[in-house]
Amino acid sequence: MVGQFHQLVNLLIATVHRIDSRAEKKVTKELIREFQRVAGKESILFRIADASPAHPDESVRKPVFPAVPGGEQTLRDLGRRRWWARRGLRG
Numbered sequence: 001m002v003g004q005f006h007q008l009v010n011l012l013i014a015t016v017h018r019i020d021s022r023a024e025k026k027v028t029k030e031l032i033r034e035f036q037r038v039a040g041k042e043s044i045l046f047r048i049a050d051a052s053p054a055h056p057d058e059s060v061r062k063p064v065f066p067a068v069p070g071g072e073q074t075l076r077d078l079g080r081r082r083w084w085a086r087r088g089l090r091g
Contacts, residue, residue: 041078044068 047067055063065071 040069044074044078 048064051063051067061072065075068074070077
């Protein structure tokens with residue numbers, strides 16, 4: 001009886017450890033994604049500055065997104081990075 005109890009306890013400990021490991025990996029991936037640096041921010045700014053006046057009457061999507069490597073997602077990443085920076089965290 002005691003042997004079975006120890007087996008159950010060991011099984012429970014192993015299961016909790018696996019759940020903890022998965023949760024830690026998930027949180028790590030999310031943090032890396034949120035803190036990921038956006039390469040070439042200055043270059044992106046200059047590309048936007050060049051593209052915007054060239055098409056003053058068009059929506060942002062047409063001239064600006066194609067001018068940025070990675071397009072809309074890169075601009076979203078920059079915005080997310082700024083959000084973290086405002087809170088005193090570095091990304």
